[in-house]
Amino acid sequence: MRLKTHGVMGIALLLSLFVGSARPAGFALFEAGARAMARAGAFVATADDPSAIFFNPAGLAFQTPRWQIYGGATLIVPNAKFEGANPFPGDGVTHDLKTKVFLPPNLYVTYKVHDRITVGLGLFSAFGLGTEWEDPANFTGRYLSFDSSLQTFSLQPTVAVKVSDQLAIGAGPEVRFSKVTLNRYLPFFDPFRFAVVDAARIRLESDWTLSVGFAAGILYKVTDRLRFGITYRHHMTPDLEGDLSLERLPTGNPQLDALLSAALPQQPLKARAAHFAFPKELMFGVGLSPWATWDFELDVYWTQWSRFESIFLEVPDQPTFNQEVSEEYKDTFTVRFGVEKRLTDQWSLMGGFYFDENPVPIQSVDPVLPDADRWGVTLGVAYRRGAWRVELTEFLLFFRNRTVTPDRCDAEQVVCNRGYFGTYKNFTNLLGINVGYQF
Numbered sequence: 264m265r266l267k268t269h270g271v272m273g274i275a276l277l278l279s280l281f282v283g284s285a286r287p288a289g290f291a292l293f294e295a296g297a298r299a300m301a302r303a304g305a306f307v308a309t310a311d312d313p314s315a316i317f318f319n320p321a322g323l324a325f326q327t328p329r330w331q332i333y334g335g336a337t338l339i340v341p342n343a344k345f346e347g348a349n350p351f352p353g354d355g356v357t358h359d360l361k362t363k364v365f366l367p368p369n370l371y372v373t374y375k376v377h378d379r380i381t382v383g384l385g386l387f388s389a390f391g392l393g394t395e396w397e398d399p400a401n402f403t404g405r406y407l408s409f410d411s412s413l414q415t416f417s418l419q420p421t422v423a424v425k426v427s428d429q430l431a432i433g434a435g436p437e438v439r440f441s442k443v444t445l446n447r448y449l450p451f452f453d454p455f456r457f458a459v460v461d462a463a464r465i466r467l468e469s470d471w472t473l474s475v476g477f478a479a480g481i482l483y484k485v486t487d488r489l490r491f492g493i494t495y496r497h498h499m500t501p502d503l504e505g506d507l508s509l510e511r512l513p514t515g516n517p518q519l520d521a522l523l524s525a526a527l528p529q530q531p532l533k534a535r536a537a538h539f540a541f542p543k544e545l546m547f548g549v550g551l552s553p554w555a556t557w558d559f560e561l562d563v564y565w566t567q568w569s570r571f572e573s574i575f576l577e578v579p580d581q582p583t584f585n586q587e588v589s590e591e592y593k594d595t596f597t598v599r600f601g602v603e604k605r606l607t608d609q610w611s612l613m614g615g616f617y618f619d620e621n622p623v624p625i626q627s628v629d630p631v632l633p634d635a636d637r638w639g640v641t642l643g644v645a646y647r648r649g650a651w652r653v654e655l656t657e658f659l660l661f662f663r664n665r666t667v668t669p670d671r672c673d674a675e676q677v678v679c680n681r682g683y684f685g686t687y688k689n690f691t692n693l694l695g696i697n698v699g700y701q702f
Contacts, residue, residue: 291389291390291542291544291566292367292388292389292390292391292392293317294337294339294367294369294388294658294693294695295314295317295318295369295385295387295388295389296312296313296314296317296318296333296335296369296371296654296695296697297335297337297643297654297655297656297695297696297697298312298314298613298643298645298654298656298697299312299314299317299318300337300641300643300656300658300693300695301601301603301613301614301615301641301642301643301644301645301654301656301658301695302560302599302601302602302603302613302614302615302641302643303599303600303601303614303615303616303617303639303640303641304318304562304564304597304599304601304615304617305548305560305561305562305599305600305601305615305617306318306319306548306560306562306601307319307480307492307493307494307546307547307548307560307562308482308490308491308492308548308549308550308560308562309322309490309492309548309550309558309560310322310323310480310482310492311325311326312326312331312333312699313326313331313332313333313371313372313373313383313385313699314333314369314371314385314697315423315433315480316371316373316383316384316385316387316419316421316435317369317385317387317389317419317478318480318494318546319433319480319481319482319492319493319494319546319548320421320422320423320433320434320435320478320479320480320494321423321431321432321433321480321481321482321492322423322431322433322480322482322492323373323381323382323383323421323423323431323433324379324380324381324423324424324425324431324432324433324482325425325431325482325484326373326375326381327375328373328375328701328702329374329375329701329702330372330373330374330375330701330702331371331372331373331383331699331700331701332371332372332699332700332701333370333371333372333373333652333697333698333699333700334368334369334370334371334697334698334699335368335369335654335695335696335697335698336366336367336368336369336695336696337366337367337369337656337693337694337695337696338364338365338366338693338694338695339364339365339366339367339392339691339692339693340362340363340364340365340691340692340693341360341363341365341392341394341689341690341691342360342362342689342690342691342692343359343360343394343633343687343688343689343690344357344358344359344360344687344688345357345358345359345396345404345630345633345685345686345687345688346685346686346688347403347684347685348666348667348668348684348685348686349668349684350669350684351403351682351683351684352403352404352683352684352685356403356685358396358397358398358402358403358404359396359397360394360395360396360397361395361396361397363393363395365391365392365393367387367388367391367416368386368387368388368416369385369386369387369388369697370385370386370387371383371384371385371386372384378425379424379425379426380422380423380424380425381422381423382420382421382422382423383420383421383423384418384419384420384421385417385418385419385421386416386417386418386419387416387417387419388414388415388416388417389415389417389439389496389541390413390415390441390541391413391414391415392412392413392632393410393411393412393413393444393632394408394410394411394412394630394631394632394633395409395410395411395412396409396410396630399446399448400461402630403683404629404630404683405447405448405461406447406448406449406450407447407629407630407631407681407683408445408446408447408629408630408631409446409447409448409630410444410445410446411443411444411445411446411631411632412443412444413441413442413443413632414441414442414443414444415439415440415441415442416439416440417437417438417439417440418437418438419435419436419437419438419478420435420436421433421434421435421478422434422435428484429483429484429485430481430482430483430484431481431482431483432479432480432481432482433479433480433482434477434478434479434480435477435478435479436475436476436477437475437476437477437478437496437497437499438473438474438475439473439474439475439476439499439501439541440471440472440473441469441471441472441474441501441503441541442468442469442470442471442472443467443468443469443503443505443536443539444466444467444468444469445466445467445468445631446464446465446466446467447464447465448461448462448463448464448465448512449461449462449463449464449465449509450462451514451519451523453514453516453519454519455516455518455519456516460514460515460516460519461512461514462511462512462514462523462527463509463510463511463512463523463527464509464510464512465507465508465509465510466507466508466509466510467505467506467507467534468505468506468508469503469504469505469536470503470504470505472501472502472503472504473501474499474500474501474502474541475499476496476497476498476499476541477496477497478494478495478496478497479494479495480492480493480494480495481493487552488551488552488553489549489550489551489552490549490550491547491548491549491550492546492547492548492549492550493545493546493547493548494544494545494546494548495543495544495545495546496543496544496545496546497543498540498541498542498543498567498570499540499541500538500539500540500541501539501541502535502537503535503536503539504533504534504535504536505533505534506531506532506533506534507531507532507533507534508531508532509527509528511523511524511527536574536575537574537575538571538572538573538574538575539574540570540571542566542567542568542569542570542571543566543567543570544564544565544566544567545564545565545567546562546563546564546565547562547563547564547565548560548561548562548563549561549562556604556605556606557602557603557604557605558602558603558604559600559601559602560599560600560601560602561598561599561600562598562599562600562601563596563597563598563599564596564597564599565594565595565596566594566595566596566597566622567594568592568593568594568595568622569592569593569594570592571590571592572589572590572591572592573589573590573591574590590627591624591626591627592622592623592624592627593622593624594622595619595620595621595622596620597617597618597619597620598617598618599615599616599617600615600616600617601613601614601615601641602614602615608647609646609647609648610644610645610646610647611644611645611647612642612643612644612645613641613642613643613644613645613656614640614641614642614643615640615641616638616639616640616641617638617639617641618636618637618638619636619637619638619639620636621634621635621636621637621663621665622634624675624677625667625671625672625675625677625679626672626677626678626679626680626681627681628665628667628681628687629681629683630683633665633687633689634665635662635663635664635665635687635689636662636663637660637661637662637663637689638660638661639658639659639660639661640658640659641656641657641658641659642656642657643655643656643657643695650700650701650702651698651699651700652697652698652699652700653696653697653698653699654695654696654697654698654699655694655695655696656693656694656695656696657693657694658692658693658694658695659690659692659693660690660691660692660693661690662687662688662689662690662691664686664687664688665686665687665689666685666686666687667679667683667684667685667686668684668685669684
């Protein structure tokens with residue numbers, strides 16, 4: 264980040280504040296289509312609707328309609344509770360996540376140029392969500408974060424080619440727009456009363472930042488009953504720039520207020536974060552249709568979260584304040600299983616199960632975006648009539664409790680220097696809908 268100097272003490276305080284917060288969530292979104300979501304995202308070897316642009320671009324080549332329009336959104340309602348532990352904030356301390364609703368959209372348009380060539384354009388959110396804790400002024404984790412969010416949306420033009428009646432390939436550039444907002448309190452030790460006080464509320468809000476990657480896929484139909492799919496989505500490293508602003512808080516001590524007013528900047532500062540990384544993903548799928556009205560698919564996703572090793576804070580005008588903070592995310596595997604039963608020519612039922620590893624090591628878990636291993640169950644219904652299709656999906660996402668205590672940190676031979684201990688309990692409910700039309 265680039266921070267103009269407004270006093271040595273002010274910069275030092277800002278550096279210690281910012282580095283702990285500016286990091287992405289340890290999860291990705293796959294809610295890019297209600298039907299695929301109803302199969303728990305096990306869609307790489309099927310990819311037979313326009314959401315193939317996200318799940319496997321090659322799937323477009325086997326789709327027959329001349330034009331397709333397919334769009335929708337997913338209502339995401341996360342719930343979380345924190346229960347404190349010693350030494351800080353202590354046993355008996357509890358906090359709840361403020362109820363917030365997220366609505367990542369998706370929209371796809373495809374056009375069949377030739378019997379063997381299909382083009383398309385997709386809009387979706389591959390990463391996102393955030394956290395806001397209730398009663399921030401009394402939230403014991405407010406010096407780490409009380410409100411944070413990561414917003415993204417991607418545009419992906421895609422071309423798919425049917426190489427043969429069995430094999431198709433597809434690819435396209437992904438243009439991703441990202442924005443990060445982080446809020447926390449700035450603590451300061453009051454030398455007059457020998458107590459820690461809230462000196463300021465600090466907000467970092469980046470501009471919308473563009474980064475470019477690509478996605479590519481292969482779909483191979485061995486027979487009418489057996490198929491394989493592979494999709495690769497490239498990593499991106501957006502260059503986030505924005506404003507860092509401070510809202511001074513009265514401490515009740517005029518002498519300390521005067522000291523802080525002189526030390527802290529009065530105007531927003533331009534800031535830049537380096538090493539903010541989105542991971543690459545490699546997805547494998549095998550689909551089986553043992554009977555005419557049944558489809559099964561098993562997918563394995565590999566996500567290279569280890570690209571997110573650290574956050575680098577750059578201060579060109581004051582290089583002595585440059586800092587690098589270790590995050591040490593680990594690569595993860597996700598297993599997805601989906602099934603679809605066609606009841607009639609118009610009605611279908613879908614269901615699925617998935618397990619997702621958590622990439623965040625124990626020393627990096629904090630209130631910004633606490634993460635844990637998770638598993639989910641899905642159920643959906645699809646209705647088709649003429650050129651129209653409507654799909655609805657319910658998705659229940661359960662997280663394992665994530666506990667950070669000195670004993671556990673010692674057992675894993677790491678230093679949990681964030682100094683905030685306790686257990687996070689999470690659950691998320693998701694409801695997806697998509698509508699499609701072809702002509």
